Amino acid sequence: MSKPTPISGFPEWTPAQRMIEQFVLDRIRDTFELYGFAPLETRAVEPLDQLLRKGETSKEVYVIRRLQGDEQEPAGEDALGLHFDLTVPFARYVLENAGKLQFPFRRYQIQKVWRGERPQEGRYREFVQADIDIVDRDTLAAHHEAEMPLVIGDALRSLPIPPVLIQVNNRKICEGFYRGIGLTDPEAALRAVDKLDKIGPANVAELLAQTAGASEAQAKACLALAEISAPDASFADAVRALGVDDPLLEEGIAELVRVVETAAEHAPGLCVADLRIARGLDYYTGTVYETQMRGYERYGSICSGGRYDNLASSGAVRFPGVGISIGVTRLLGLLFGTGGLSVSREVPTCVLVAVTNEEQRAVSNRVADALRRRGIPTEVSPSAAKFGKQIRHAERRGIPYVWFPGADGAADEVKDIRSGDQLPATADTWTPPTEDLKPTVS
Amino acid sequence: MSKPTPISGFPEWTPAQRMIEQFVLDRIRDTFELYGFAPLETRAVEPLDQLLRKGETSKEVYVIRRLQGDEQEPAGEDALGLHFDLTVPFARYVLENAGKLQFPFRRYQIQKVWRGERPQEGRYREFVQADIDIVDRDTLAAHHEAEMPLVIGDALRSLPIPPVLIQVNNRKICEGFYRGIGLTDPEAALRAVDKLDKIGPANVAELLAQTAGASEAQAKACLALAEISAPDASFADAVRALGVDDPLLEEGIAELVRVVETAAEHAPGLCVADLRIARGLDYYTGTVYETQMRGYERYGSICSGGRYDNLASSGAVRFPGVGISIGVTRLLGLLFGTGGLSVSREVPTCVLVAVTNEEQRAVSNRVADALRRRGIPTEVSPSAAKFGKQIRHAERRGIPYVWFPGADGAADEVKDIRSGDQLPATADTWTPPTEDLKPTVS
Known part of the structure; x- marks a missing residue:
């Protein structure tokens, strides 16, 4: 191979x-x-x-x-x-x-x-x-719809990652507004505006004319709407200042106000109303969410979603x-x-139990059993090589402790291989510092 | 749809x-x-x-x-x-x-x-x-090879499932033995013996004759080997009593003795040497494992594996x-x-916070925030229906506690809906009994 x-x-x-x-x-x-x-x-x-x-x-x-799909398939x-x-x-x-x-x-x-x-x-x-x-x-x-960003905010804040900003919009605002200015295909307009970050306002205006039949004034209005962004309910004043009147638009504004105000109370700084957010998939019918991670904005949203009424x-x-939905792989790929x-070490192991010689492997196994029973992740050395080599086995993996079973009635000893400190210990009572018990992520 | x-x-x-x-x-x-x-x-x-x-x-x-596979594919x-x-x-x-x-x-x-x-x-x-x-x-x-069953034994013993028995064999025993009695295609013989549980000894004997060219005496010897089973090293005596001499056979016996004896010391009753175990996949070259769960033997192995030298x-x-490998889905499917x-309830939720009226939803949200900060899984009632209806919402999901925010300066109260007990409480200090905090599996 x-x-x-x-x-x-x-x-x-x-x-x-x-x-x-x-x-x-x-x-x-x-x-x-x-x-x-x-x-x-x-x-x-x-x-x-x-x-x-x-x-x-x-x-x-x-x-x-199935590679062998010629056999009789189960019904359905x-x-x-x-x-x-x-x-x-x-x-x-x-x-x-x-x-x-x-x-x-x-x-x-x-x-x-x-x-x-x-x-x-x-x-x-x-x-x-x-x-x-x-x-x-x-x-x-x-x-x-107001609860979703709070859950995500808590979930992402619990991680050792850069701060995030959740951008919220409501499809009803866009659709109502587009209809209010006389566009007959709001979905086409939405798809055009969705490309704003990628192709810029001039190209979006052109696309609006081509695919949604927008006049120059209509395209300008769409772009003006998409430029509105505010961390609080003041976005509503900005929308109303554009002078468009439509019941769906009003419904969307009320819903978005609620999302932004709830977020401002429970998690200040987490959410912003951003009226350029559209989401490509067409099953959303109300609130839509995207999320930017500070320093990684150019890679797009790491967490998106919305309301769907007809799925x-x-x-x-x-x-x-x-x-x-949190894009876990995207998030990790960017941070990696x-x-x-x-992570503080490459294996879960906290203790490597040394093996004095192969005939006494069972002694080391018993030490490992006792440590594991008390929740301490433990490996037994794979070989009875010289202790120096066994210690290097631990070092290469970041295992912090090596345990030496006592010979001929002598006490066992445990060595912190980072400091070199080596002390007598018994497997039924020895406990590592909490920060050494499991690998830590930072 | x-x-x-x-x-x-x-x-x-x-x-x-x-x-x-x-x-x-x-x-x-x-x-x-x-x-x-x-x-x-x-x-x-x-x-x-x-x-x-x-x-x-x-x-x-x-x-x-890819459904649209006509596009240019990345290399490789x-x-x-x-x-x-x-x-x-x-x-x-x-x-x-x-x-x-x-x-x-x-x-x-x-x-x-x-x-x-x-x-x-x-x-x-x-x-x-x-x-x-x-x-x-x-x-x-x-x-x-001796360590594997100990890990699996510990893993399965930590679950609320019936006891298991790990059956161990060694391919070298079978191959050495088959060769020792003069069979030239040990793999074919192995495949025939693998069917013992399914088709019985008479049919296996016939299959051995057809596919491995076994004489009646050779087939009888193969079946005699497959019948050997012991919880300790005594299996080796039973094999040797069949009078076959082969270096690979001896190697396999020594390896299997070690597995069985290690298991007997660390986990008595967990393993048995069972010389009918073969494993269908042909990449195994030494020890092989299968696992039966008591009461579910007829469904076959729930945990299998082995040693592979050439993969x-x-x-x-x-x-x-x-x-x-533990077959988790098979295990669960059988037990379900x-x-x-x-499991003690259908949702992770420990507390449902009631909502007095929609205008005061933020009050209930703050109670939920405080409980969650202290690690208590909490939902806020989806509607401000009558309290009786909100309690039934909790009941139907098995949520044990309903929290009532105090009106007009009165203290909050929390109700254990199983006993009906209702007591004053504050979200910053109240703690449920440990057994109620998370759903328990039994």
Whole structure:
């Protein structure tokens, strides 16, 4: 077998990086559970027709098939694809299990997703997302839209990462405004404005004319709206100063005021109303969120979502929802790239028990048993080499302590290999300092 | 959208079951880390030719392709398949990163895998495995083969599941023995004996004649070997009593004695030498493990593995390894099927904060903030309905406490909705009993 090479877009972390990722995922999960979100995991695959319901995303889907697909397939197994987000599978799960669920249903979901996009920095073909969503039956109270950024703010603040800013908008503001100025295809206008960061205002104006039939004045108004940004309810005055009147616009303003004011009370500085935020996927119908990490703004949002009213419906029953998703792999990829995160050692091990000679390996095993019973991560040396070599084995991995079983009735001793201090100890009572027990992330 | 239906072989747990699964995965991970295994996660895909290197498994592989595959693909992206286990990707990872790793390299890996097999009870197309492996460069010390069952024994004993029995054999015993009695195709003989539980001794004897060219006496000897089983080194006497002499046989006996004796010392009753255990996959070259759970023996092994000497090699460099894998989804599927595992509530939430009226939602939010800051999972009531209705919201989810913010300067009160007891409390000091803080699994 020749040396294998990485596959572009399918990142793999080192064990040390994976320890950091687990630390991050544990913190995120703890925060989600503190807010009462229940865990859910859906299968990795969905029927292809479900994945393609929203035409925009069809190009990103991976299809799967059995290599030996000629055998008789179980009923219902038509074409399957890997899910490209966790919202579409969640909406499907809610419809499938509506009879068994309590509404409003709060769930979190931390899984890999796959997209066949062109890989680039901060953009992968296989990546982990950490989502929360709340869905209700028939109607969903607007206060849930104000709660989402607070959960995410707490989750991200619990991590050793740069501060974040959550940018919030409401599709009703854009749609109402576009309609109010006489544009007949608000979705096309939204898609054009969504490109503002990428192509700049002049090109957006041109696109608005081409795809949404906007006049020069209309395009200018759209751009004026997109320029509005404020950390508080003052954005509403700025919108009204543009002199457009529309009931949907007013509804959107009221909802966005609530989100921004709730955030200002509970987490000052976390949120800003930013009326250029649109979100590409077209299932959002109200509040939308994006998140910038300070110093990494140019890589785009690390956490996005919004309210969707039409993603899950079955006959006359609708399940409106709101959700937000942390792009864990993107976040980690960016921070790993700049050395922004590190872990104190490469293995979980706190103590390496030395082996005096192979005949006495059982003695070392018993020491390790005793330490592990007390929750101390312990390895037994793989070889009975000279002690100097066994100590180097620990050093290379960052294991802080080496334990020497006492010979001929002498006491055991434990060495802190960083300081060189070596002291008598018994495995039933010795305890390392708390900061040495497990690897720490900073 | 019509009501979706499950896809056969792709199980999805309820949120309550997922809480149990997370509890199980956390315990397994804790044990693996206590033994110093470092975490690793590999991508879900491997080049198809790598997955098909072992012909036996080719029928199980899922191939993936981009739906819009006509675009220019990044270099190196030929046919990809979903991994069907975690050992083959791990071997590839070791080869790819050998220069960066410290050997012996101990890693654990907990991920989903996919196999296109016919679904049946306890057998899935998408399932979670929890693996540990140790690989070394050039040679791997035999004591690692004795360590594996001890780790697994500790991991499984930490779970609220029936007791397990790990059955151990050594391929060298079988191969040496078959060779010793004059059979020229030991692999064919191994495959025939592997079917003993399924088709019985008479059919195995016939299969041995057909596929391995065994005479009646040779088939009888093979079956006599397969019948040997003992919880200690006495199995060796039983093998030797069959009067076959072969150096590979002796090597295998010595290795298996060590595994069984180490287990007997550290975990009495955990392991048994069982000479019928073969393992279907053909990459094992020494010790092999299977695991039965009491009361669920008929569903087959819930935890299997073995030693492999030839899975990862690059030119003259070899990386022999030994590993074992817990079939988490199979284990849970069996226990869920018999109601063998339950969780104390359906949500992580410990406290539901009632909302007096929508204008005062911020008051309830502040109570929730204070409780969460102290690590108490808390939800705010989704509606300001009558308190009776808000209490029922908690009841239906198994949330034990409902918190009532005091009106007009009165003290807050907290109600244990199981006993009906309601007492004054402040969010900065109130603490629930430890057993109520988080859902408990039993």
